[in-house]
Amino acid sequence: MRVHGLREELEHQGISRREFLAFCASMAAVLGLPDSAGPAIAAAVENEARPILVWLEFQDCAGNTESLLRAGHPTVADLILDTISLSYHETLMAAAGSQAEQALTQAVHDNAGKYIALVEGSIPSGADGAYCTIGGKSALQIARDICGNAAATIAVGTCAAFGGIPAARPNPTGALSVADAVPGVKNLINMSACPANAENITALIIYYLTLKRWPPLDQYRRPLFAYGKAIHDNCERRAHFDAGQYVEAWGDEAHRHGHCLYKMGCKGPATSQNCPVVRWNEGTNWPIGCGHPCIGCAEPNFWDTMTPFYGRLPNVAGFDVGSWVDPVGLGLTGLVVAAAAVHGVGEIVRHRIAGGSSNEDGSEAE
């Protein structure tokens, strides 16, 4: 199997050197690297052989696949996809049935221990694996076979990373995250969010090609470059929060003028992701920019811990010195501001949400 470097491919595909360097510079920004890292990325990417990737879909909605299709920096993003040689991807691949299975078997066999597995969707453990089968094999068996022999596994989206919505109470199918389904999986990286932002997925691959190692992770195995700060810390509406200017009703003047959505249920203070910086769909917008609160989709168990979505976070911790919270707003929740500070990574403290869900004690609802 012949493997070319990127430089040759760039020429074939009519991508100018200038376009490519611009892309590398923007990737450096996504990765939180200094501008000077751009040329280093370019050099690394151009000289690197293409790694084999296989993308597995289990209890998924294909939302992460669709997200990947929205990856920015158009021509070069296509190129990067070609560059990593996507050997298996059910939603996109031409082959079907036994020919598709064969493509997976071949890629994994020929590149044992060297390929990268990407997983989308949770993995059901109930009913002897019959809640998700592909080619007659259970998702659990496939995940263990494929991820178990991969150089690294990237759990794309909150379902693969943390179990996600299938694992939300009462978890009818015994849905598991990759970490729980494949004990001892090597180099697992969780790219959570619902779905994962395409720019972060691309950035992770560039990180690996450039620096020849995987990035440092937080306590949930998420890369710091994408999950190292709370949404709240980078939010464009933060000044309104600090000034006590809140949206009180949908469509009110405060809402129209971009005031803070905290009282409408925003989970930005308890959610770590780079949405405010990278935004979505090539920087077009993001949920808070569109007037809706953050729902905390990058956090483990957010379907249970962050709901009801329009309930106010009772304890918003970790304000900078001098910041303050509207005492009336918090008074309404009947709770006080907690002293627990949660700046930085690995200390995100989750709290019960005002109003509570009907089964917040973890018991079966009814």
Added chain:
Amino acid sequence: MAHIVVDPVTRIEGHLRVEAEVEGGTVKEAWSSSTMFRGIELILRGRDPRDAWAFTQRICGVCTTVHAIASIRAVEKAIGAMPPPNARLLRNLIMAAQAVQDHVIHFYHLHALDWVDIVSALNADPAKTSTLAQSISDWPLSSTSYFSGVRDRIKTFVERGQLGIFANAYWGHPAYRLPPEANLMAAAHYLEALDFQRRFIKIHALLGGKNPHLQSFLVGGMATPLDPDSQSALNMDTIAALDKLVAEGLDFVSRVYIPDVLAIASYYKDWASIGTGIGNYMAYGDYPEDDSENPRLFLPTGIIRGRDLAKTETIDQAKITEQIAHSWYDYSVGDDKGLNPYKGETTPHYTGPKPPYERLDVSQKYSWLKSPRYDGEPMEVGPLARMLVAYSTGRPARVKVLVDKVLKSLGVGPEALFSTLGRIAARAVETQVLVESMGRWVQDLAENMARRDYRIQDNSKWDPSSWPHDCLGAGFHEAPRGALGHWVHISNGSIVNYQCVVPSTWNAGPRDASGHPGPYEAALVGTPVAKPEQPLEILRTVHSFDPCMACGVHVVDATKRELARVRVM
């Protein structure tokens, strides 16, 4: 008699398995099985109905808006919320953008490779390709040098020996019939459509914060504030951006998608009599044009039975049932009965072979999908059903004009619509009709803003204390793949029961208690199969429905306790 198993069926959303008996080069019988189950409706139980849209939205990330729309409509119906006109317009734009983008992705990225041989494109003459392209459209990317560049790009890709997603496919299969030049043109447009979908869907980012999984829906309206005098709201800059994106959409659909469908179809006219299926069609209708209790719908509602385009029936919700005779569920009333969604039950009970397995026993239960029936009969739903109802009723008039134009161009009569090719053509016509309408809805939004009407939400029903103690509601939507309904029962501010009956359940469901096949199963009968070990033709008919399996499988009835006993290893 050859028994064919296609699993996984790829280039779809979700997990689909097809088994078929082939004799004398054609499919004699077929079985459609969905092999994945999550149970999202059960997970909804006991939760805040205002959150339900976000949960149901995750049923599918491909048709990422559709379950959110059906959900907010169901809850609004239950609690009596009345979204203001701006919310209707924002939703119409979001729904239409979804349909247009989804249909384009379906044609180019999920379906085209059943008809287009990428490897054959390597032998194309770029000059002849240019002539061909210019003969069907005035789309500017059509020069000899352009197609030469695309051919070289594919050549490089193939030569380097890593075929990626194009590996191990059916290239060179005798059922591929396009000349190399048409294959090259289509391959170029496959790549262009990849760029197009990413740009066009920015409409969703503008109106919903992000795509996939937009985040601006609210029970009672939308969270996207309108204010021409604010930099933090939908303002004239947004209107201008929407206008531009809609214009680009119209351009691509009219000058690339439609001409490509006609050009490719002209080589496969025999597929206008293959894949006919059950011949009953149902559309709930959608795109409300006013804010009354029963608004006029831009795409009309109705049922067509037995391919009779002369008349359409009105839909009676009470006649909708779901059966489970061949589905991995139990019913307390007996597995041979049908239940209306308001009274539905779902008790998953897997009785298939233990994985890993080779064959399903199709005489028993064989799918995670139920079998929805209307008045006891299977119904095909989707773009073809919608366009047939519109064609039959004459509303909107544009549908008849476009459908007749397509039929004339291919030299076939209306009976050709009931086919694999008919589904493809109907999807293209619908895309054109919807993208043409989007500009009008943007204009209406701007006019409301000119009148200083910035209302986006019925705040009177936001607080659960304003709701009836116990209420029921159903919400309907025409998703890209067809008629979608959500049924919700709310009590004391929480969800008691939640049910979805979705397009891919209607189309991909298994046989019912009477042994009548579902639409996929019926449509596959008679499909030719030249090489059973490479069942390309089966993919053609199945893909013509645009399967979306994660949507199709749902667990309903929260009242069945058995679910809680699912064993966790």
